Amino acid sequence: MIPRLKIAYEKEIISKLMGKLSLKNKHEVPKFKKIVLNMGLGDDASDGKKLKACVEDMSLITGQKPVITKFKKSISNFKTRKGSNAGIKVTLRSFKMYEFLDRLVNIALPRIKDFRGLSEKGIDKSNNYSFGIKEHIVFPEVNFDKVDKIRGLDITIVTSGRSKMETLELLKEFNFPINNKKN
Numbered sequence: 001m002i003p004r005l006k007i008a009y010e011k012e013i014i015s016k017l018m019g020k021l022s023l024k025n026k027h028e029v030p031k032f033k034k035i036v037l038n039m040g041l042g043d044d045a046s047d048g049k050k051l052k053a054c055v056e057d058m059s060l061i062t063g064q065k066p067v068i069t070k071f072k073k074s075i076s077n078f079k080t081r082k083g084s085n086a087g088i089k090v091t092l093r094s095f096k097m098y099e100f101l102d103r104l105v106n107i108a109l110p111r112i113k114d115f116r117g118l119s120e121k122g123i124d125k126s127n128n129y130s131f132g133i134k135e136h137i138v139f140p141e142v143n144f145d146k147v148d149k150i151r152g153l154d155i156t157i158v159t160s161g162r163s164k165m166e167t168l169e170l171l172k173e174f175n176f177p178i179n180n181k182k183n
Helices: 004-020 042-046 048-062 094-111 164-173
Strands: 032-040 067-070 085-092 129-133 153-159
Touching: 004 094, 004 164, 032 048, 032 094, 048 085, 048 094, 085 094, 153 164
Parallel strands: none
Antiparallel strands: 032 085, 032 153, 067 085, 129 153
């Protein structure tokens, strides 16, 4: 079954963005390529039970099993060893990406306590949007009673936008709560 955001993108959002950005070809319109979710575990990465619980939570949030990331080199000040567990990550594409976006924008972000919108400053030089969530329990799939520790989550949305303005307009068309105020 095709996600509703993908249908909305193809039927409505492409034509709106072509008008706003004055593009002539629909293939020039920016689109989402992938979404990468990352959860750093810190000291909990060495504990098997806590690592397994984090993998289960991330699987529930994304609908896909995460990959366990490893440290690339040893750094004594951070007490890391090369090859030991660092965290977990998931890369979402195609239908799962649009389903996650739908749940993120319409369910998870409004559940964040004292939420005032996402910053425009999250767009990097490659025109991708990154932001963090301090509590992974804002997703309704995670059972609050079974969570041993509340963890943060980094989300990077990779776009095909050629400028910051294009990426920002794409996010606004998908109803991202972007805060326009300068802090």
